[in-house]
Amino acid sequence: MDAFTTHTGVGVPLRRSNVDTDQIIPAHYLKRVSRDGFEDGLFAAWRDNPDFVLNRDEFSGGSVLVAGPDFGTGSSREHAVWALQNYGFRAVISPRFGDIFRGNAGKAGLLAAQVDDKVVSRLWDLLEDKPGAVVTVDLESRTVRAGEGTDAIEDSFDIDDYTRWRLLEGLDDIGITLGHADDITAYEEKRPSFKPATL
Amino acid sequence: MGRTLAEKVWDEHVVRTAPGEPDLLYIDLHLIHEVTSPQAFEGLRLNDRTVRRPDLTLATEDHNVPTLDWDKPIADPVSRTQVETLRRNAEEFGVRLHALGDKDQGIVHIIGPQLGLTQPGMTIVCGDSHTSTHGAFGALAFGIGTSEVEHVLATQTLMQTRPKTMAVTVNGSLPDGVTAKDLVLTLITHTGTGGGQGYIVEYRGPAIEELSMEGRMTICNMSIEWGAKAGMIAPDQTTFDYLADKPEAPQGADWDAAVEHWRSLVTDDDATYDEEIVLDASTMTPFVTWGTNPGQGVPLGEAVPDPASFDEPGDRVAAEKALEYMALTAGTPMREVKVDTVFVGSCTNGRLEDLRLAAEVIKGRTVDPDTRLLVVPGSAKVRLQAEDEGLDVIFKEAGAEWRGAGCSMCLGMNPDQLAPGERSASTSNRNFEGRQGKGGRTHLVSVPVAAATAVRGTLSSPADLPELTPTDA
Ligand code: SF4
Numbered sequence: 001m002d003a004f005t006t007h008t009g010v011g012v013p014l015r016r017s018n019v020d021t022d023q024i025i026p027a028h029y030l031k032r033v034s035r036d037g038f039e040d041g042l043f044a045a046w047r048d049n050p051d052f053v054l055n056r057d058e059f060s061g062g063s064v065l066v067a068g069p070d071f072g073t074g075s076s077r078e079h080a081v082w083a084l085q086n087y088g089f090r091a092v093i094s095p096r097f098g099d100i101f102r103g104n105a106g107k108a109g110l111l112a113a114q115v116d117d118k119v120v121s122r123l124w125d126l127l128e129d130k131p132g133a134v135v136t137v138d139l140e141s142r143t144v145r146a147g148e149g150t151d152a153i154e155d156s157f158d159i160d161d162y163t164r165w166r167l168l169e170g171l172d173d174i175g176i177t178l179g180h181a182d183d184i185t186a187y188e189e190k191r192p193s194f195k196p197a198t199l
Numbered sequence: 200m201g202r203t204l205a206e207k208v209w210d211e212h213v214v215r216t217a218p219g220e221p222d223l224l225y226i227d228l229h230l231i232h233e234v235t236s237p238q239a240f241e242g243l244r245l246n247d248r249t250v251r252r253p254d255l256t257l258a259t260e261d262h263n264v265p266t267l268d269w270d271k272p273i274a275d276p277v278s279r280t281q282v283e284t285l286r287r288n289a290e291e292f293g294v295r296l297h298a299l300g301d302k303d304q305g306i307v308h309i310i311g312p313q314l315g316l317t318q319p320g321m322t323i324v325c326g327d328s329h330t331s332t333h334g335a336f337g338a339l340a341f342g343i344g345t346s347e348v349e350h351v352l353a354t355q356t357l358m359q360t361r362p363k364t365m366a367v368t369v370n371g372s373l374p375d376g377v378t379a380k381d382l383v384l385t386l387i388t389h390t391g392t393g394g395g396q397g398y399i400v401e402y403r404g405p406a407i408e409e410l411s412m413e414g415r416m417t418i419c420n421m422s423i424e425w426g427a428k429a430g431m432i433a434p435d436q437t438t439f440d441y442l443a444d445k446p447e448a449p450q451g452a453d454w455d456a457a458v459e460h461w462r463s464l465v466t467d468d469d470a471t472y473d474e475e476i477v478l479d480a481s482t483m484t485p486f487v488t489w490g491t492n493p494g495q496g497v498p499l500g501e502a503v504p505d506p507a508s509f510d511e512p513g514d515r516v517a518a519e520k521a522l523e524y525m526a527l528t529a530g531t532p533m534r535e536v537k538v539d540t541v542f543v544g545s546c547t548n549g550r551l552e553d554l555r556l557a558a559e560v561i562k563g564r565t566v567d568p569d570t571r572l573l574v575v576p577g578s579a580k581v582r583l584q585a586e587d588e589g590l591d592v593i594f595k596e597a598g599a600e601w602r603g604a605g606c607s608m609c610l611g612m613n614p615d616q617l618a619p620g621e622r623s624a625s626t627s628n629r630n631f632e633g634r635q636g637k638g639g640r641t642h643l644v645s646v647p648v649a650a651a652t653a654v655r656g657t658l659s660s661p662a663d664l665p666e667l668t669p670t671d672a
Contacts, residue, residue, distance in 0.1 A: 016520075017513055018392065018492055022631040027612035031263060031277040033237035033284045045633045069513070070393050073426065074631060075610075076328040077235065078344035096393060099428060100328060100342055107346030160360065162221055173346070174248070177354045180215050180223060184251075184356055187214040187225050194449040194457040195227055196316050198295045199254040 001109045003170030004139055007090045009063030011135035011146060012053055013127040019067055020074035021101060025083040027075075038083035054087075058131030066123045066135070067094045072101025072112075081108045091137045093144060093157070095120055106163040107173060113137050113144060113157035122153050139168060201467025203364045204433050205399040208339040208464065212322045214356055221358040227321040227338075229351045230307045231258040231294065233285040234612070235326030239349035240288040250292040252355045257316065258289050258296040261306045262327075263612045266575055266602035269299050278613070292352075305578020305604045308332040308546035312416065313580055315445025319434035319461040324351060329546050329628065331422040335415035336442075337434035337464045339399070342423065362428045363473035365398040366466075369406035371481030376661060378556075379414035380548060380626070380645035382406065383421040384486040386478060388496040395427030398474065401466065402432050406480035412441040413552040420547045421628050424493040433465045485660045487533055488630050488643040490521035495630075497533060499648060499660055505529040524632055525640050526620070533658050536642070540623040541572045541653040542635070543646060544602075545609035548626035549577025551584050553646045558590040560650035560661045561597045567656030572599035573615065575607040599653070611636040624652040 029041025046052045053059055065084065071094035072080060081104045084092065091111035105112040126147050127133055135146040137157070142164070146153045159167075166173065177184075202210070215223040229252075236258070243249065250256060263278045273279040282299070289296035297303040303310055307325050311317040311333055319337035324330060326348040333340035343357065351357055373382060387394075402418055410418070415432050422430030439458055442448045449457040488496040489503050495518065497504060506518035506529065522529065527536065543549075543557050554576060566572045574594050576582035582604050585591055591601045608615040609627040617623055617639025626649050630641035642658060651659040 017517060020492070020629075020631050022610075022629065022634050026633055026637065027262075027610040028637075030234050030612065031275075031281050033281055034241070035238050045637060070426075073392060074328065074423075074629060076326055076342040076344055078238075078326075078346060081344070096396070099396065099426070100344055104344030104346060107344065107350075161219060162358075162360075173358060174246070174350050174353045177223065177350065177356060177358065178248075181354075183215045183223070184225070184354060188355075191225075192456070192460065194453040194460070195321070196318060196447050196449070197254040198228075198257045198316065198447075199293075 001170050001172055004109060004111055004167040006136065006138040006140060007063065008134050008136040009090060010059060010061055010132055011064045011066055011123060011127045012059045012062035013124040014053060014065055014067040015124055017068035018070045018073065021072055021077050021080040022074055024072065024080040025077065030077060030079050035082050036086055038079050039086040042083040042087045056131065061088065063088050063090045064135040064137060065089050065092045066120055066127065067092060068120065069095040069117065071097055073098035076100045078104040078108060081105050081110050085110050093120065093123065093137070106167065109167065111137055111139060111167065113159060115144060115155060115157045119144065119153065119155045126151060126153060139164060201470035203466045203470045203472060204337060204401050204431055204464055205339065205364050208320055208322070209361060211320065221360045223356050224322060224359050226324055226351050226355055226357060227255060228311070228316055228323045229256045230311060230323065230325035231256060231348070232261050232307050232327065233281050234262040235345050236288065236348055237281065237284045238345050239352055240292065242349040243352055248353045250294060250352045253293040255355060256294045258285060258294050259304055259307055259310055260285060260299050262606045262610065264299050264605045265613050266605050266607050266615055269603035302579050302583065305580065306546045306549060306606055308420065309549060309577035309581065312336065313578060315442055315448035318442065318457070319438060320464050324357065328423045329420050331427070331430045332416050332420040332546055334419040334422065334429050334431040335412060336438055337431060337461065339429055339431065341429040362399050363397055365395065365400045365474040365476070366472040367400055367402050368404040368475065368477045369402065369480050370404050370477065371406055371479045372409060373406055373480045373483060376647060377483050377485060378645040378647065379410055379417040381483055381486040382480060383418045384488065384493065384496050384643060385483050387421065387425045387494045390425050390476065392424065392492050392494040393426045395422060395425040398427050399429045399431060400427045402430060407432060408435065411552060412437060413550045417547055421493065424628055434461045485645060485648050487648060487658055489525065489527060489533065490518065491524055491630055491632050493628065493630060493643060495521055499533050499658060501533060503527045503529050503531045503533065534663065536658045537622065537656060538570060538624045538652050538658060539621045540617060541570060541649050542608045542623055542625040542627065543649050544575030544577060544607055545627035546577060547628045548646050549575060549581065551581050553626065554581065554585045554590050556646045557650040558593045560647055561599065561654065562593050563667045564597055564654045564664065566598035566653045570653055570656045572653040573602065573608060574599050575602045576604045579604045608635050610634060611639070624649050624658060
């Protein structure tokens with residue numbers, strides 16, 4: 001996984017709450033067996049609408065999505081994270097994420113930055129007033145920044161320490177855990193015999 | 200101090216704990232299916248890793264399999280590749296697979312319990328959010344993403360931060376005709392879709408204890424729909440009786456040792472939860488959703504709510520959007536909502552008990568001519584048992600479609616989908632926009648409501664159906 005320290009890119013306001021992973025990518029698009037090519041399915045139901053934010057030229061090349069609360073609830077499909085990344089997003093900002101989505105994002109290297117409701121409202125206003133404006137998400141200092149002068153927005157975001165560390169270092173979880181193989185073996189030696197096996 | 204059920208199971212699985220790091224938890228059973236595993240196996244291959252414990256892993260085909268002509272090669276080439284990829288991976292890594300056509304094939308969350316592989320006190324994960332279903336046995340079970348699937352394959356462990364605990368105590372008894380599904384839909388409307396976030400929830404109290412294992416699974420299944428990490432119910436005699444004759448349940452001395460241990464898996468009297476909710480089952484009625492998330496529901500006897508009636512501005516906007524998508528007008532009695540398709544199935548309500556309940560309502564009646572009833576057993580075994588009992592004949596005689604096992608219209612990945620604008624009453628768990636097909640409109644309902652709706656053509660409960668005259672019966 002590539003390390004993530006800070007990112008600045010065009011902010012895309014998604015003025016919706018409860019965007020579940022079926023909205024992010026419908027099941028119909030989950031048939032591929034690779035981790036790429038899912039951008040076509042991203043927000044598929046809304047992409048038909050010419051006014052949908054991703055269809056507007058000012059937001060082309062957007063890489064920081066700003067969404068309402070409860071983003072990524074529902075299905076565990078990591079394809080939702082891949083679809084966002086395949087499309088070009090590096091970070092999603094929301095007041096609240098679905099648990100599994102947030103976990104998946106952390107593993108796949110998409111920054112899920114949790115901010116206050118008010119920050120999202122202000123970012124939405126700014127990005128709609130000044131389409132194409134950039135947003136910075138700085139993982140090192142855990143801050144989100146956008147706008148200039150009197151419009152400037154600067155606030156902190158939440159992300160758990162462990163995920164932050166892993167993203168900053170670009171570390172692979174499996175590699176870390178395999179380093180504890182002795183602990184796993186020791187645990188296995190004392191597992192009760194009545195536990196079921198599939199083979 | 201005493202510990203909760205969730206804490207006991209968690210503690211038993213900690214492989215390693217260190218300050219500032221998530222716990223490393225051992226996983227007792229890893230369930231796999233064709234949609235969320237291919238990239239995980241590919242990851243193993245790319246990094247020259249292997250499956251640490253194929254003997255604690257079980258694969259099946261469910262999400263993307265056809266329910267018609269399932270004994271022939273899969274027609275859609277992309278779907279076929281996905282299923283064939285799972286078969287190749289299972290073969291290469293030595294994982295047991297119940298493929299289409301096998302009598303143990305079916306929805307992951309149906310076959311684990313049915314085989315007896317789901318047991319109290321286990322940790323169970325799967326690349327599917329409704330893994331919470333297995334919590335009905337007092338297991339700690341939750342959904343994971345594909346990167347975590349790869350992590351479990353490679354290490355048989357997961358890194359997890361210990362969640363908070365919540366108790367949902369349900370007093371009283373459910374009235375006749377009111378099911379576990381109505382209970383959980385009532386709960387989710389009460390808490391909202393984010394109400395359980397960050398918690399492992401334990402369902403307890405007399406109304407929960409009275410439920411069959413099937414009913415308990417329906418409740419735990421929908422834990423994720425109010426954001427909970429997992430749902431659990433303490434194992435009791437109902438649990439042990441269910442497991443006793445299952446093929447993979449412990450035998451002989453192992454059974455005795457297991458039951459002795461399982462009996463200890465209850466929340467201690469002096470344990471405390473971080474949060475507690477108390478509900479009364481005796482006031483509950485058949486419950487249906489009107490909106491586009493499972494927290495937007497009302498009793499069947501009520502009307503489509505007015506968005507203006509919501510206090511929170513966010514809820515108001517969400518309600519407006521939902522009514523627009525659902526093409527519903529505030530004030531319309533739910534019973535007058537006309538339904539095009541009824542879906543009975545899914546890991547929420549696709550077990551034999553559910554099909555029996557549906558058949559009981561359908562028997563001697565016919566499906567409304569403008570309505571389609573699709574009955575999809577949750578597993579091949581459920582299908583075979585139902586056919587043994589003649590349930591398929593009851594459904595077919597009433598004009599319903601009887602299908603092969605799989606997730607089917609629950610997620611609209613295979614050809615079983617709603618057409619744009621079509622409206623369904625569905626025993627599944629998600630009424631998200633487009634969940635059952637692009638532009639489709641879903642009402643979540645219990646099994647008896649689904650069956651009665653198929654007969655009347657509008658949202659209904661069995662009490663709304665005319666009595667069968669003796670000649671009909
Ligand atoms: S039936 Fe539906 S909810 Fe259950 S596993 Fe299949 S797709 Fe998921």
